Amino acid sequence: MQPENAHQTRVLTSLRVNGPQTASELAAQLSLSRSKIGQELARLEQLELVDRAGQAESRGGRRSGLVQVARSLRFVGIDIGASSLDVGVAGGGMDIRAHVSEAIDITEGPEVILGRAVELVGKLRADGHLPRLDGIGIGVPGPVSFRDGFTVSPPIMPGWDRYPVREHFMHQFDCPVLVDNDVNAMAIGEMYCGLARSVRDFLFVKIGTGIGCGIIMGNRVLRGSNGSAGDIGHIAVHDTGPVCSCGRTGCLEAWFSGAALSRDATALARSGESPGLRELLADRGTLTARDVGAAMRAGDPQALGLVRDGGRRLGRVLASLVNFCNPAMIVVGGGVAELGHVLLAEVRGELYRRSTPLATSSLPIVLSELGGNAGIVGAAGIVSDHVLGVQPAS
Amino acid sequence: MQPENAHQTRVLTSLRVNGPQTASELAAQLSLSRSKIGQELARLEQLELVDRAGQAESRGGRRSGLVQVARSLRFVGIDIGASSLDVGVAGGGMDIRAHVSEAIDITEGPEVILGRAVELVGKLRADGHLPRLDGIGIGVPGPVSFRDGFTVSPPIMPGWDRYPVREHFMHQFDCPVLVDNDVNAMAIGEMYCGLARSVRDFLFVKIGTGIGCGIIMGNRVLRGSNGSAGDIGHIAVHDTGPVCSCGRTGCLEAWFSGAALSRDATALARSGESPGLRELLADRGTLTARDVGAAMRAGDPQALGLVRDGGRRLGRVLASLVNFCNPAMIVVGGGVAELGHVLLAEVRGELYRRSTPLATSSLPIVLSELGGNAGIVGAAGIVSDHVLGVQPAS
Structure with a gap:
């Protein structure tokens, strides 16, 4: 069932955004009469879009049951x-x-x-x-x-x-x-449901096989004019660099991503520069970002170098984007985020160094707690x- | 006078966004009864927030005067x-x-x-x-x-x-x-009122003494979490470069802006590398972006080089931003925009070369027609x- 008119969608918006409320609170907020709100709430209950959430604090005799978005929705x-x-x-x-x-x-x-x-x-x-x-x-x-x-x-x-x-x-x-x-x-x-619940403007950076970014501004997703907004993997960080899947050189994700880490770790293993990675490669046949993380935590300086270089390049790109759109938080997720605080430290260092103080004065850069959910x-x-x-x- | 309730603001929003309409059209669009709309329109007329704009095409006998946002507002x-x-x-x-x-x-x-x-x-x-x-x-x-x-x-x-x-x-x-x-x-x-009337998502780049950017997404200004969104003048284009007013090096506006052009043109005039600029400097005592434009149009290769280099650096930054937010148009304004099509050609070249084809498939880059207005x-x-x-x- 869907709402039938604009009043009902306004009621539902208010319940979603502000949480459970009484009918009187809704009436006041939406400039509708108490009887009109009563009518629309009754209809929304019939449609099974809202239900009762218990009683609000009493305000002197008036019925004050709390209404919420129906918990039975699926x-x-x-x-x-x-x-x-x-x-x-x-x-x-x-x-x-x-x-x-x-x-x-x-x-x-x-x-x-x-x-x-x-x-x-x-x-x-x-x-x-x-x-x-x-x-x-x-x-x-x-x-x-x-x-x-x-x-x-x-x-x-x-x-x-x-x-x-x-x-x-x-x-x-x-x-x-x-x-x-x-x-x-x-x-x-x-x-x-994540750490960004508390802010209206933030960037979610996913580092998996490639790199992408979700942009939330004013609690809305910014999709761009044809849906390609957030395609930060193909922002150039240098004039030269490894050839990217897009055919150009210098793209962020050709320098740093799950695929790039796998490529670079394999090269370090094969050349013998990193004994730790060589051992892991011999064990498993392929190397992933997770293996780079394991080698790094085991003290392999080459693996640590890969993560640091990658973090600096990501930080460099994010510094531009922070100047541009002034988010209140950056959440980093995706498989490569498991590289954790070493990665974040490099990102932060580069970002705070390159962005304006006004834009970074209160800018947390955090790892996603939701992970796969x-x-x-x-x-x-x-x-x-x-x-x-x-x-x-x- | 301001509107008194949510119905009235919805009526005014619809008139601003969709232009003059009849009462029936407004009633249908806003899910309000014909009599309720009549009431609110009468009140809005009393408040002098709407007035009558003439007659709509007849639809068989019903009164169909067009209503509009009051032309008398100031x-x-x-x-x-x-x-x-x-x-x-x-x-x-x-x-x-x-x-x-x-x-x-x-x-x-x-x-x-x-x-x-x-x-x-x-x-x-x-x-x-x-x-x-x-x-x-x-x-x-x-x-x-x-x-x-x-x-x-x-x-x-x-x-x-x-x-x-x-x-x-x-x-x-x-x-x-x-x-x-x-x-x-x-x-x-x-x-x-400008060329961007037709699109919902665009960037307005102002090149004056410094460089700034206005970001419109979904017909709203994106201001960022503390009002500093659009501060693209301090995005780093190179690791090194002239010292910027912000104390860092490599910032876009330290490389290219009205102030940077004035500085570089003066240096070229003083060193004698550009006889054209030297003559202008002797004439006027200082050189501005307008003088660089005049020298360029008079065939001075050094002046042309300044504009081309600047356009390439601006294009480089805009290429990242286009990948990031996928606008439908870029409007360039401010005094330095008077450098005109030579500047735009360089911006376009860099931008189309560095951004993804999906993001640039239909991306006009135009000079503001509103200028000072x-x-x-x-x-x-x-x-x-x-x-x-x-x-x-x-």
Whole structure:
């Protein structure tokens, strides 16, 4: 069920943004009469979009039951990564009620991957986690036309260009479906349930195989004019450098990302410059960012050097972006974020050195605490805002 | 007069964003009954916030007068620059009805400069241009705390730090007053009346003595968490370079800005490398960006080199920002924009070479057509949106 008119969406927006309230508080805030609010709340209860949350402090005899976004609502959040698929169920308060996950290979194409996602939603329903289904949000690892619900020229997703992801789900499930870039979804997850809850303007930087950025300004995702905002992996940090997957040289993610770390660590192992990495490579056959972290913690100076150089280059790019958009926080997530505080220390050093004092005077740079959950919370959040007609105030 | 309730602000927002409409169209769009809309429109007419704009096409007998934001409204826009003061009067349709201008020196401090501005408003009133005064918007050349209405650590404005600019005007005039950064105001002017009218997401780059950027995303100004968003003059383009006014090296505006051009042109004139510039310097005693433009157009290769190098450095910074926020247009304004198409050609070349094809596939980079009017139109626009309660949809 969706709200039927503008009054109802304003009520739902206020409940989402300000939390549970009494009918009188809502009436005052929205300039509606007490009887009009009563009417709309009754209707929203019939639609099962709001429910009662208990009693507010008494104000002298008037009925003062608290109203909230219905806890019985169920939104599905799907987070499609290059190598993993996560499906979660969130309630009306953006609380995760169930979560399943499996390994995938995004290059198998949309039919296979979306088929798996549909099966996992079916499994969650069979297990009783979806007594109702109010909307499905999906994050995919590439640029998305948010309006159209498909990916646009996604570099790491052969076969997905303009594939109708939204239609695929709408055929299977009778509910609203929205598709967004995975990093945007994670940023929204951080806004609702992560460390960025307390701020209105922040950047979420995901360092995985590549590097991307979710931009939240005034509690809204900034998607740009054709959905490619946040594509910071291809910002040039030097005039020269390793050749990037995009064909240019000097791009940030060709210098520092999961893929770049793997490449550089393998070279250090093969050349024998890093005995620690050589041992790990012999053990495992390939090296990942996690292996670089392990070698670094074991005292390998070459591994430490890789992390420091990478952090400095990331910090250099972020310094420009901080001058440009003056965020109140930077949250760093994705697999490479596991390199932790050594990485953050380098980023901070470079950022504080290169950005203006006004922009960095109170700028925390933190590691995501949501980790793997950010994507599903955010995807569920995107579709729930859409269903409820929520427009966060700016 | 200001609107009295949320219905009235929604009516005014719709009229500002969608233009003149009939009462029936407004009722349908805002989910209000025809009689409720009639009531609110009558009240808005009494408040002189809306008036009748003529007849819509007939739809079979129903009364269909068009309603619009009252053309009789009068907003004052004040644009305070480092060396110029502009005061204009705009009507309800953001049309400039009168405009006065004079040379100032911002370092004379707030009492003197704001005193001059108040006098100019008085002059416009004495001349009959302000039969009413619904609000005053002010743009100042430094970071502004938009909420507090004062400047924060403005580098080129000694004596202005935390000076209560808004209060200064509120004591003199009985109307709402808002203060914003001058470049933000110009960007809003471009959004209402300039080439950017047609897009929702764009950057306005002002190249004057320094370099700043106004960021419009989803038809809103992005101000950042403490009002310093758009401070692109201090983004580092190289690790080394001339020492900047901020004390660091490598900043964009230390390499390219009105001040940097003046410095470099003077050096080329004194060393004799550029006979053209040497002649101009002998003539005038100082060299400005305009002189560099004149020498360039007269065929001086050194002057041309300065513009090309500067354009490339600006393009380099803009390339990062385009990848980051994916605007639909870049408008270049400010005095140095008079260097014109040679400058733009270099910016474009660098930008298209360094940004991702998706972000630049349809990205016009244009010179401002509003020129000196952008600041007053925008300052008037900021306060008029506030007075009308306008929240552009995103």
